[in-house]
Amino acid sequence: MGMTIYHRIICFFLFSFLGYLLECVVLSYENKRPVINRGFGHGPFCIIYGFGAMGAMILLKPLSDNLILLYIATTLMATTMELITARMMIKLFGSFWWDYSRKPFNYKGIICLESSVAWGFLGIFYFRFLDGFVSQMAGVVPEGLERMVALSLLAFYIADFIYTMRLQLKSSCDEDDATMIGRLKVY
Template identity: 35%
Template sequence: MWELAINGVDFYHIANWFYIYSFLGWLWETCYVSVRKGKLVNRGFINGPLCTIYGCGALAVYLILLPISDNLLLLFVGGVVVATALEYVTAVLMENIFHTSWWDYSDNKFNFQGRICLGCSLGWGLFTVGLFRVLHPVVEEFTELYTRRTGEIAVCVITVVYIVDFAFSAAAAFHLHERIPAWEQALDQMRVELLIQAREKMENLEDRSGLSREKLKKQLEGQKGRFDDIALIKELEEKRSGMMADISEELQKRKEAMAGKVSRNMQRFVKAYPELNRGYKIHRKKKDSHKSN
């Protein structure tokens, strides 16, 4: 088994590299998202520190593009194509299997169906060049630091643990689409209540400032706003934006709390992947469309 080769690379090295890249991918995703959100977020599908889409992506790019590794331009273009195709296929499969969406690029420019986008695709191209020129030589050297026997045992142990972890995580993921409708209904009601509260606060602020919406509209239309009014308008808009951000944060916290009542894995999914409901809505829309036809 260990000697089985793909494009001249034996299975022993493929397996070791797969787990190393999966760990590095998890480390990158977790650090990046945690820094952005200001709190620790586990971005892996499983509980353990592995993000296997990175392991699959790195190996797919390496094994497929190895014959053209001397040409930087072809490496870049090939990385864009291979990694983007893998990302798209993975997104489609996970949406159809679990009826949920695990990432969403809808707010990014030049995206396709929210599953892939130009910015990330170009990033995959740069990553591919860096993989061949910088990262993979280091990974190769690392795998030579321990004996082959150690590597074989490590791969077997990690695989067993991974399968068990994946089974529990997948079981939770399969039931996500059953829970999302109830969560969405409860969150819609909460959203309305929070928006009403925010509107009342803004109206009180506008009344105290003497700048009602009607007065602001007239000033803007007539271009008669004083400098101090403009500063006050800016302050009110900042407070309005802050209130909306607070509402989104509060809704996410409540969603995580509801998921936590079901299982720890569901809570982790909701915390790490806030766009889970998108895939559910897409699947539901398709199902309703088929019924109407």
């Protein structure tokens, strides 16, 4: 039986939620204090993980039986996504939401070797375990409620995104241009 679009949307948000949890755990460990706000919006989602998971399923599925090629492709795909996302955020807001500048082998604090290596392992974990697990979790939603749950998640995220975007753009515009030159805010 094929997945419905609603099942895929629920999977997308489950991956985004798991990415949010991963970010919170890793950063809480690194900072030695709880970090609980890792998404762009106010909800518990890092949608780059949802896009990464869906992109991996579409683009990297043919490589899933070859661990070496899968590792390399996942590393390249995730690192590229991180770079593009940071560039878009810098262009829109003058900032991005992470900072690798203290890590060795980093590029402008946006990407670093340590994270790229980790993305490769996460890709293998995704294809060996996580994809099936998330699909099963999404399958817990009764078929008659799939549509309502998926559309509710979308509506919540769209509203949260618009609200957060307006706040961020207002914040960016409120700052004096002279103070923003040469400065990068990292959240």
